[in-house]
Amino acid sequence: MKKRVKRGVNRREFIKGMGALGAAVTFSGFPRFAHSAEEVKFGVVEPLTGPLAPLGLSDRRGYEQAVDEINAAGGIKSLGGTKLKMMLGDSEGKPEVGMAEAEKHIQAGAVAIMGAFQSSVVFATTQIAEKYKTPHIVGIGVAEKITQRGFKYTFRPIATDAWHIRDEYEYLNYIQKKRGIKIKTIGILYEDTLWGQSSAAAWKRFAPEKGYSIVADLSYPHATSDVTGVISKLKAANPDVVLTVAYISDAILVTKTMKDLDFNTQAIIGMGGGHQDNAYIQALGKLTEYVSVCENWENDVKIPGVKEANENFLKRNGVEMDCVASMCYTCVYVLKDALERAASTDREKIREALTKTHLKSGEKGNIQPSSIIFGEDGQNKDARTVIAQIQNGKRRSVFPEEYAASKPIWPIPKWKDRK
Amino acid sequence: MDTNILVQAIISGLLMGGIYALVAVSLNLIFGVMKIINFAHGAFMMLGMYVTYWVSVFLDIHPYLSLLLSMSVLFVVGFLIQYGLINRIIEAPEHNQLLLTLGVALFLENLALFLWTPNYRMIKVTTFAGAVHVGKVMFSTPRMIAFGAALTMTLLLYLFLTKTDSGKAIRAISQDREGAHVIGINLKMIYSLAFGIGSACVAAAGTMITPFFYITPTVGLVFVITAFVIVVLGGLGSFWGAFFGALIVGVAESLGEVLLSGSLKQVPIYSIFILTLLFRPKGLFGKRHV
Numbered sequence: 253m254k255k256r257v258k259r260g261v262n263r264r265e266f267i268k269g270m271g272a273l274g275a276a277v278t279f280s281g282f283p284r285f286a287h288s289a290e291e292v293k294f295g296v297v298e299p300l301t302g303p304l305a306p307l308g309l310s311d312r313r314g315y316e317q318a319v320d321e322i323n324a325a326g327g328i329k330s331l332g333g334t335k336l337k338m339m340l341g342d343s344e345g346k347p348e349v350g351m352a353e354a355e356k357h358i359q360a361g362a363v364a365i366m367g368a369f370q371s372s373v374v375f376a377t378t379q380i381a382e383k384y385k386t387p388h389i390v391g392i393g394v395a396e397k398i399t400q401r402g403f404k405y406t407f408r409p410i411a412t413d414a415w416h417i418r419d420e421y422e423y424l425n426y427i428q429k430k431r432g433i434k435i436k437t438i439g440i441l442y443e444d445t446l447w448g449q450s451s452a453a454a455w456k457r458f459a460p461e462k463g464y465s466i467v468a469d470l471s472y473p474h475a476t477s478d479v480t481g482v483i484s485k486l487k488a489a490n491p492d493v494v495l496t497v498a499y500i501s502d503a504i505l506v507t508k509t510m511k512d513l514d515f516n517t518q519a520i521i522g523m524g525g526g527h528q529d530n531a532y533i534q535a536l537g538k539l540t541e542y543v544s545v546c547e548n549w550e551n552d553v554k555i556p557g558v559k560e561a562n563e564n565f566l567k568r569n570g571v572e573m574d575c576v577a578s579m580c581y582t583c584v585y586v587l588k589d590a591l592e593r594a595a596s597t598d599r600e601k602i603r604e605a606l607t608k609t610h611l612k613s614g615e616k617g618n619i620q621p622s623s624i625i626f627g628e629d630g631q632n633k634d635a636r637t638v639i640a641q642i643q644n645g646k647r648r649s650v651f652p653e654e655y656a657a658s659k660p661i662w663p664i665p666k667w668k669d670r671k
Numbered sequence: 672m673d674t675n676i677l678v679q680a681i682i683s684g685l686l687m688g689g690i691y692a693l694v695a696v697s698l699n700l701i702f703g704v705m706k707i708i709n710f711a712h713g714a715f716m717m718l719g720m721y722v723t724y725w726v727s728v729f730l731d732i733h734p735y736l737s738l739l740l741s742m743s744v745l746f747v748v749g750f751l752i753q754y755g756l757i758n759r760i761i762e763a764p765e766h767n768q769l770l771l772t773l774g775v776a777l778f779l780e781n782l783a784l785f786l787w788t789p790n791y792r793m794i795k796v797t798t799f800a801g802a803v804h805v806g807k808v809m810f811s812t813p814r815m816i817a818f819g820a821a822l823t824m825t826l827l828l829y830l831f832l833t834k835t836d837s838g839k840a841i842r843a844i845s846q847d848r849e850g851a852h853v854i855g856i857n858l859k860m861i862y863s864l865a866f867g868i869g870s871a872c873v874a875a876a877g878t879m880i881t882p883f884f885y886i887t888p889t890v891g892l893v894f895v896i897t898a899f900v901i902v903v904l905g906g907l908g909s910f911w912g913a914f915f916g917a918l919i920v921g922v923a924e925s926l927g928e929v930l931l932s933g934s935l936k937q938v939p940i941y942s943i944f945i946l947t948l949l950f951r952p953k954g955l956f957g958k959r960h961v
Contacts, residue, residue, distance in 0.1 A: 471932050472936070473933060475893055476936075477690075477691075477894060478924070478925065479928075480687075480928075481683065481936070482928060484675075488675070488676055500791050501885055504791060512801070512809055514809075531792075535793040535885060
């Protein structure tokens with residue numbers, strides 16, 4: 253059981269506080285909160301404790317680095333060098349806690365909210381931001397519906413879950429054209445919670461228009477003890493390519509079972525989640541070689557600013573920048589850009605400025621592989637993803653070609669031909 | 672449906688059943704014979720896996736070689752938990768035991784999270800890894816070994832309970848606690864011994880699956896719920912019941928996986944379970960006593 257955090261004040265504290273405030277006002281004149289712009293505050297809501305804490309930490313480091321860089325470079329110039337200040341809020345991975353944290357930030361004077369990692373929490377925090385007419389920049393939270401609710405204060409620079417799938421098919425088209433390899437049949441393999449099921453729906457939705465046919469539609473329960481059955485069905489269907497989403501536990505089991513059953517295919521492409529986790533590579537070593545993953549970012553993409561940001565991150569934290577940190581990093585720069593143009597800390601004017609955002613990839617702290625231009629719905633119209641492939645024990649970006657650091661190894665060598 | 676897939680499903684189901692048997696047979700001693708509802712069983716399995724993991728990482732040896740160590744460590748852990756904690760409430764209503772063991776499970780899992788992070792780990796093995804292919808059917812080597820271990824352990828526990836004095840004392844307590852006390856059996860000691868043995872056996876299960884299964888603080892949950900079902904299905908206290916019950920559950924689940932989709936694969940297990948409870952409530956192999 254968690255200890256109940258005491259909120260609010262009791263009567264005695266209130267009287268004491270009011271007395272002190274009264275005295276302060278008498279002696280110093282009424283403080284002018286709105287105009288004493290020594291710093292511009294924004295609030296972040298991230299899962300800093302709970303099962304997602306390691307990822308929340310990565311997010312936090314991304315934000316902090318951007319804030320420090322901006323402040324070191326002279327703050328917000330149009331506001332006379334005002335410094336940025338980040339207020340941290342812990343969602344504990346729960347929507348209701350995230351809501352309370354967002355509200356607290358807004359009461360404390362945040363000009364914008366960022367976060368919140370999980371789509372479920374983002375649904376809640378964006379609602380609060382909308383209620384208080386405060387811009388909310390969604391760093392992570394890929395559910396398509398977040399920007400389909402007609403909200404005026406929600407802005408999302410990154411690609412939605414459905415666009416990840418669109419880009420997976422784009423990648424297959426690219427391979428067909430570039431390598432002259434015929435790809436026709438797709439096997440989809442997913443865990444059957446909400447994530448897997450909504451991905452499956454999108455794979456099926458995009459397949460006919462992109463010219464592919466799904467020959468195996470296989471699901472398994474999350475954290476199951478064995479997947480031999482589904483992988484033997486996958487093997488019998490013999491698809492050209494396997495598209496999959498998996499949490500890390502299932503990704504480990506699936507990869508191992510594919511090896512045991514000697515299942516060979518042209519490519520295995522995961523999406524975020526387990527396949528994006530370094531622990532996946534550490535746990536299985538060579539078995540993960542050639543597995544690909546569709547994700548928002550990879551730290552070797554050839555975009556101006558990525559190398560410096562990554563080096564700085566490594567110096568500050570002792571680990572390389574990851575996808576989630578990079579997105580949080582960019583979000584702070586999106587706010588900075590809007591603040592510069594708004595030349596004001598008024599939330600309404602910042603929102604106005606955000607709607608006119610136009611940041612090219614590699615420009616002014618946008619280290620993402622696409623421009624940032626928000627549509628009517630607040631979704632970045634240009635957002636796209638990268639495909640990375642595990643090569644020599646590290647994820648290397650292989651698509652889109654203009655940003656990719658490596659070339660795709662296609663098809664995957666058969667198990668028996670591997671060392 | 673391709674017959675190869677069905678044959679493969681039955682084979683891999685039987686092998687998976689062997690792994691369930693490893694967990695269920697040890698749970699049977701604690702839950703089936705001693706009637707202690709032990710929710711910490713999965714946490715003990717997890718601890719056994721971590722012992723094996725750290726030994727293999729630091730000494731760079733095959734996980735199987737750490738079997739005796741992980742069993743000894745968990746014997747001590749189990750013995751002490753029974754001796755110091757559960758013995759105090761052994762006379763109390765059953766739900767008190769349930770809460771206590773659940774508390775122990777939460778404590779151990781969170782301790783593991785704190786000490787070793789939630790990261791998923793695996794031991795990379797090169798010997799006794801892989802699989803044997805006969806025609807189009809795959810036999811996973813480490814799973815076959817685990818199956819053999821399950822069979823051996825079932826046999827040993829059965830012999831222990833029926834042939835040795837300590838085993839007979841455990842059975843005596845489970846049948847009539849006061850009677851056993853009257854004839855001079857040291858209740859506290861025998862309970863602790865039995866709980867220690869059960870914990871050592873589940874640690875063995877943990878060690879045997881490390882060559883092909885990931886390790887994480889909550890890994891026990893993947894197996895333990897199924898193990899409870901198996902113990903009741905096979906008949907409380909019956910070792911062969913737990914063994915064959917595990918095989919039935921393994922095959923049912925595996926056939927469910929290829930014939931149904933997603934989470935529906937568990938439907939056959941629970942259908943069999945409900946039918947057994949309805950028509951044969953003492954379990955498939957259940958007798959009144961061992």
